[in-house]
Amino acid sequence: MATTKKKTSIKCEPVAVRTVGDPALDRELLQSMLLQRRFEEKVGEAYALGKIGGFCHLYIGQEAVSTGIIAQLRPDDYVIGTYRDHGQALVRGVAPRAVMAELFGRIDGCSRGKGGSMHMFDRHTNFLGGHGIVGSHVPLAAGVGFAIKYRGGDQVIVCFMGDSVVNIGAFHEALNMAALWKLPVLFVIENNRYGMGTPVEKAAAVDDLSRRADGYTGMDGIVVDGMDVHAVCEAAARAIARARTESRPSLLEVRTYRFRGHSMSDAVSGTYRSKDELDEYQSYDPIFSLRDAMVLASTMTVAEWEALEAEVAATVQDAWDFADASPEPPPAALYEDVLVDTTS
């Protein structure tokens, strides 16, 4: 259930028992989340084998956020986010093959091998990228909102960001102008409780991140349980409708948790967070809790689940095979895409 702010604890307080919805829709949500999960697990394997290099941030545990929010968008809407972008790209409709090839640094990657894990881009789905500088993409999102309004369109842009973003200047400058100029932007804080190893309560002088919206007149601050995909869908649908019909920005804090380390070099637990804490959150797994609820409610059989797993596994394996076979960019690509040679 989406609640309109005023919760005091920064912790996400998920409920273990999930509701079920329309069976066909639930299956789609489950499929979308499972694809991200299995894809990211495969990415972890590829990284260990040296097929993927550099910084790589897995999304495992947070899948209900991208699935629940992006499902509310139209094809002509826009999505922008951070370096933790594989899941969002997949849900937005970037082909798993193109995302995997990008991770492998190959020519068929969605950014032609020039972006890598942190910089997925896709013009066809209005996926405006993974951005690597904390907070910097938040003004970009406001700029896209500005362009939509300038043209009198009714699209919206969703801007995903981590919890540490609420403490950086770019965030406040962007939210101020978005509220001032009534831009159709949904700002989404994925509160996974940590920015690298720093817990939210050691970084933010506010006990409820969505309250950052209080500083900006006309902006709603909303909190939602990010382990419950239905709650995410519902909260996002309302905020997106507000952006689309009233051109009003909202700040949606989604309480979630990452089940892996910050990046590939970070231990899963044992330093800044305990194994017990991790276990607790894993018991609220957004995918398995929905699956269990569906099986319990008989809207899905175990055989159907197994078929879904097999289908997703095949998609992910296909992505890997494709990426592995895709050529590296030729040396000539080095000097391409620095500038365009056109004028308007």
Added chain:
Amino acid sequence: MPIITYREALNQALREEMARDDRVYIMGEEVGVYNGAYKVTKGLLEEFGENRVVDSPIAELGFAGIGVGSAMAGLRPVIEFMTWNFALLAIDQVVNSAAKMLYMSGGQFNVPIVFRGPNGAALQLGAQHSQAFESWLAHIPGIKVVSPGTPYDAKGLLKSAIRDDNPVVVLEGEMLYNTKGEVPDHEYLIPLGKADRKRTGTDCSIITSGKMALVAMQVADLLAKEDIHIDVIDLLTIRPMDVEAIYESVRKTQRAVVLEEGWEVCGIGAQVVDYIQRECFDHLDAPVLRVHQADVPMPYAKGLEKIAKPDVAKTIAAVKQVMYRT
């Protein structure tokens, strides 16, 4: 030909380009109601309305980023920084967003944006308001940097900058806004990446840009009386630099002075000297000298400020030195 100010030339460029293409809008502090801190945007709000002439809060990082985002979504923003000193707060959006987007998206998202405003020192504004950032900006692949010194160049370059599909930085000069020059009635563009020979001579080259082009022309005119004939190469565009124009001039004169407004260390002049030593080594009759600001933050006191700045006298001294005339 009509004679107008540098300010009016920029204003004409903005007006013409906004009339030509309704995706072009201008955003910045005081650009609307106030008519611009230096009145460059005078009358534009009245003519184009508040959708297209947008007064922003004092939030350089935020509105520079809004510009970049809107360009990714198809608009053609002109972002005015009240001065480039303040643009340092927005440098992340210039360097990490605008300059990187095309490359890291594998060619999918170009950013047709202009970042413009006065650069360099005026008079007695002190250390934080008197800085020339040419070399900071020209260091970055993925953006173009232009630096016009005359009204004619200002108008032609700004129009080309707005039509360019890449991010373009336009470095203007607070001390230039009131200067006058001939600007034709008819429409014209100046191509980016092409230098302009401002004086023709065979004795020594002065390679320069922006406000310093005016100094170089004065130097050339004064030295002509002493029968020293200077080839003044005004780069106009600092990135991409018209190296062929430099080579051609230096191969002819065999002597060069590089004149810039900013600091010495890692300055534009260092780059120009490197090009010359690599490509014109056999033609040189003397080491290439550089004229630049003293390597200190700009002082306030009038006398100190004067000796900190590059000027006509320092440039003449450098020319005479490379010509072994004292």
